[in-house]
Amino acid sequence: MTEEQKQKLEAQLWKIANELRGKMGADEFRDYILGFIFYKYLSEKQHLFANKLLETEKVKEYSLVKNKADLKAIQEESLENLGYFLRPDELFSAITEKGNIKIDEEDEDAEDNFIIPDLQAILSSIETSTMGNESEDDFNKLFEDIDLASTKLGRSPKARNILIAKVLKHLDEVDFRLDEIESDVLGDAYEYLIAQFASGAGKKAGEFYTPSQVSKILAKIVTLGKKKIKNAYDPACGSGSLLLRIGREVKVGEFYGQELNRTTYNLCRMNMILHDVHFSRFDIKQEDTLEEPQHLGKEFEAIVANPPFSAQWKGKDNPLNETDDRFSQYGALAPSSKADFAFVQHIIHQLADNGTGAVVLPHGVLFRGGAEGTIREYIIKEQNYLDAVIGLPPNIFYGTSIPACILVLKKCRKHDDNVLFIDASADFEKDGNKNKLTNDHVTKIVDAYEKRESVDKYAYAAPLSEIAENEYNLNIPRYVDTYESEGQVDLGTVARELANLEDAMAKTDKTIASFCKELGIEAPFGVKL
Template sequence: MAENKDLLQVLWSGADVLRGKMDANEYKTYLLGLVFYKYLSDSYLAKVYDLLNDESPDDLREAQKQYEDVMKTDDAEDLLQELRTSMHYTLEPDMTYVSMLNMVNNNAFNREKLQAAFNRIQESDELFNGLFADVDLYSNRLGTGDQKQSATIAEVIRVLDGADLIHAKGDVLGNAYEYLIGQFASETGKKAGEFYTPHGPAQILCRIAMTGLEDKKGLQVYDPCMGSGSLMLSCRNYSSEPDYIKYYGQELMPSTYNLARMNMFLHGVLPENQHLRNGDTLDADWPTDEETEFDVVVMNPPYSAHWSAAEGFKQDERFMDYGGKLAPKSKADYAFLLHGFYHLKQNGTMAIVLPHGVLFRGAAEGCIRETLLKNGAIYAVIGLPSNMFYNTSIPTCIIVLKKHREGRDVLFIDASNLFEKEKKQNVMNEEHINKVLEFYSDRKTVEKQTYLASYEDIKANDFNLNIPRYVDTSEEEEEIDLKALTERIKETNQSIKECNETMISMLGDLTFNSSETEEAVKEFIKIFEEV
């Protein structure tokens, strides 16, 4: 196998093969899908070698050879049965990544064989059903005709050979996958809003939601608009028991849903801890059986999306206790918020990113907001910098919600100036993130940065939560010294007078070769004499 290079460099260089053939939103599907296939295949061969030798392989080519040999013996069925149980999938020896690479190096690669490997994995267990559906090996984007299309895929396979996915320590592989997702988000621009939350807001969201739950074993995390699953997986970073976290997530877009499933596996999340669903969060509630309330709810839903707001939703338990009002058809923000809040445990924390309009818009939204505030559900409002997200340049906010807490005060944090400007986006670094979390933890008023508003304050503002109503960031204008200003004006006027006199004197010394020119200059001089 090729010498193992820096993992990120190798994985990202796979994109170079595809970059000129299609846009980033398309080639991310191919690259991330092929990386995941390599991971499954290499993990499979490593397991085979471990079962046969009771140790990990140094070289997967040796594992491949032993697998080919044992499959010719009477022990083959017992081995496959053990692999089905432990891995949830099986591969024929000629379906492994090592086998594909051998075919590539011998100019014998054919995409039909790779498609057969995809099919075998997908058909092995419900866990993998439809997982590679978006990796279209027969697309004209890869080139014209079978030969060029196969050659493109073959080149990606050759490049990815440099990535050792088996010996990566800890979360290195999962973090590398997150890096790829982030890089694609940067390249795809507005389309990235479907699957990615930038690092700064994601860390603030997750660290706030995890506060006080860091040591809980068997923590349950829920994201009903999960995208690539990155928000849920970020919660692992702040848990002392990350291997026992159970993830519940739903995603509308099938391709993004598949990306989240891959992301889970590459972060080492056990199949029994993955509870992911492809569906419309608002249209039909989920989950509705077994676990329906969660310790942590994190969300970055599509902003001001359209939804049906059908009358029937007024009897839906998620939305029925808010004065008979539903989020308007043209702005589903509060529908997403109420869905997440409904699934929050009594002692849990929810954090959601939404546009600022939810803080002050009236009508139905105002009624829902008032009910939440009267119930003490809104715990904090954090204003983020503008141009943080790939799908919008507008400023957004994080709303933190809790159930049945003492008090109805709300902490306002204005973090709109806590960022660094980069080429395309504004970015919150660790210093900015830590500052916001310090404000959140201290929960007190800091001039021009935070304000702890009492319920009476909020009621006096007609339940309007617009941050400038509570955090005054305006700067007092410097006092003007009128006496000094008068002196400067006098000096300026004197200077103008002297300059005019000099100009008139210089013009008076001119000689002329025509009476018309002389008359014009005299008229010009009159202008300065009148000043």
């Protein structure tokens, strides 16, 4: 698919999404449109898979299959390979046809067929079709955020039905190109929509999406020098964009993630499936990672995270944290008002010896004292797991304008006598009221990390002894000097400019005085005549 075709598809989907925009907020209509797109994807995937099975049969088109034995056989194959099953009458095209809506019709009295109960039943059927199968957890309550009875879709059932039918009709006319083996068109378009929703969702956006260029930096760093990895993990996975970005850099065996927000957790599972990650290759859980970790006992080759900045957690309020293997050895627990280092400790605990972790955090983790200072010193002095500190520009994240940094963590460090500091805070482009990183900025950061050389005003490999002298304060300006000296001042030129200004002021004074004389008034006080 060409870039022009890709952009056309993204524009089509965004236009369809705006069918719902006038009815509800960005974070609400996101759940509906992404849910409908996901249903269309599952439907078309089922249709293509079934038609492949029917190639040697008399009836070669799945939508025409009536024989119960044939349907049963297709169901068994579908559950084993796709993880779910849709009957021919449950396909997206079938329910759209039943809606029989004219997409340019605005009158609520337009003739239509009522499809809301059928659509709700189909979405429930997709979930229940997986019960008792390996894919059950991956599809359980996946569509629970799509409330087709919500008055936000329309005041009356008829109005809601017309709106839903129109959206489905629009989507039915979009070609997702699922039959193109090398194409991930829909996955790209889905990511585009998630980014657009994040842009308009304000503070809530940080809960589910990391800017794509930041994701790219993290993914490239944790996969540097590798073509494939055993597994990847994100303890605050949001919509799964960070994990999926790793999959673009290298071949990943399995994806693991945990997310607290239920709606975002559902979005992550949809995003995985939509990017053609087989249900057997991902394990996404919904729970508080710090209090109820779901993947303890596993070690991961690549860990990425963009946890909520300075989030609250139970800390000392939960006595179990003091004996938890993730936190107990550091001499202090992260403050209950700032869970940043608790996430770092969690990542270290689950990082494999051959693995790399990269986590986005607020700048405060670099220099705040107290318990955080104690933990920071232990990581550097006792464990020697901190590999690099990367300073990012301000105002590039959704929901906050504060500058952030990336901590890169390794248990078996090749360069174990220093920590690399990169100051990329000045490298960005304006993008409306936000800042953004370009591909060149990303490349510059990753290259600097890989080469690990000193670059004036940009990168410096600080010996551990120097960091100790600074009492384990990691504030980047202590190590990367970005001070720009002012140019020399030519005093002779300045003196001449001042003399010229004096002459100009004298001429102006005379002009003002002459005007005042003609008007018969006194010249302004303080004017030199």
